[in-house]
Amino acid sequence: VAGRATGPPGRSVANKLFTVLDAFSAGNPQLSLNEMAQRAGLPLSTTYRLATELVEWGGLERGPGPGYRVGQRLWELGALALCGSTVHTLALPYMFDLYEATHENVHLAVLDGREALYVQKVSGRRSIPVRSRLAGRLPLHATGVGRVLLAHAPPQLLDDLLERGLERFTAHTVVAPKHLRRVLSDVRRTGVAYARDELTLGTTTVAAPVFDALDSVVAALGVVVRSSASDARRLAPAVRCATISISRQLRASAVTGVGSSGDGSAQWNAT
């Protein structure tokens, strides 16, 4: 019934609904009806009808202000995505250990498309503020975890990124293809990636790869510290220690099936 009289033919109701939801982002967590309609490219009446249905279901919520925001039902549903993520679940305790040892930001990212997607994050009151956000995305070439993922991705991904052009975030961002290739080669050789002042001035990331039972890199674990800290490199053994532990747990879970969603796969969209 709601499938009729809403816009041009060829675009399904489901598709319109997704477009309404896609209007929300970390930068725009709250939207007015007008903003939703505009961002979704839908008539106000259609948007209103879909928003009302979404609110009834719990996928959107009103206010606190005049607008709409993502609702609790979507949060609950979204949390189920992690049931299939072995690496996500197994990594967390080791991330807490690493946080406890360093009191710095600790995050776990997976490769998603052409970006690093942050799937876990631990940070305390004394940790330096960072740009990474849970469920947020950051570029591969300018972050520690991104470099780990890029270094172990199929070479076409790097070619693709280079063709599109690398964004320069600070004067220190490595954007020269040759330079980046050398950096990535170092990452593969040493097992550790650094990114110093490349995304944000004043912060340095130390990151290392997490391997699954088939020795594929399924995630990258990173610690973010102040660049002014005496030597970020001193954290490399701690980060590697944590990733080695997580990788061993992944191998064990692949054998026993513990913590996996059935087939022992540690992959979580890390493709």
Next chain:
Amino acid sequence: VAGRATGPPGRSVANKLFTVLDAFSAGNPQLSLNEMAQRAGLPLSTTYRLATELVEWGGLERGPGPGYRVGQRLWELGALALCGSTVHTLALPYMFDLYEATHENVHLAVLDGREALYVQKVSGRRSIPVRSRLAGRLPLHATGVGRVLLAHAPPQLLDDLLERGLERFTAHTVVAPKHLRRVLSDVRRTGVAYARDELTLGTTTVAAPVFDALDSVVAALGVVVRSSASDARRLAPAVRCATISISRQLRASAVTGVGSSGDGSAQWNAT
């Protein structure tokens, strides 16, 4: 277009889509097409069409097995729900502190309907396994955080729960109305709630309320320990210390607007 010829009139496409998504739960994170159709009460063809659109969007994913599961796009969207949650964001660092001091399970719950909804959870490798799950729900009467929330909820909620009857999970679960009322009165008087062996034999929760700037209880923070631990009561000062800190942060954020979604509200669907 997808809005036509799918089932009886009166039920919108959006509604059908929600029903398909609602088929997934923590107990059933992966479903075959048949299971989805059955649980959603929809014809196989409709379910297939909706599932296909959901997969294209990223709301569902195929496999690893033969079935479908909640996809990354829903996880990303769901994470936006937390942008509006001041208590959720402000509490986390204090939860890490409490974890570091105790190495036990630390969780934060809000009242949602007639249940406690777990919105944050920290636990390590040495913490005792617990039933609480991020984005999971547990009963109010038999959990520490639930009792905190129930003790500070409008009295009609307790009446409502008593009328429906309280589930007995173990021989220790308090289900007698008079007994429960006395327990809740103690919670209000002492500022601490305990639940020993009431949901699961062998685990004890110590919980305390988090107050917002208007002195309303917006969340409950709990630590779960082995019941065999010498005295769970020794943890009460630590739990209260953390909740007092979080409450102070909430008041500060209400004044400055820091960390709030604009109006300083610390409420996150805690109704």
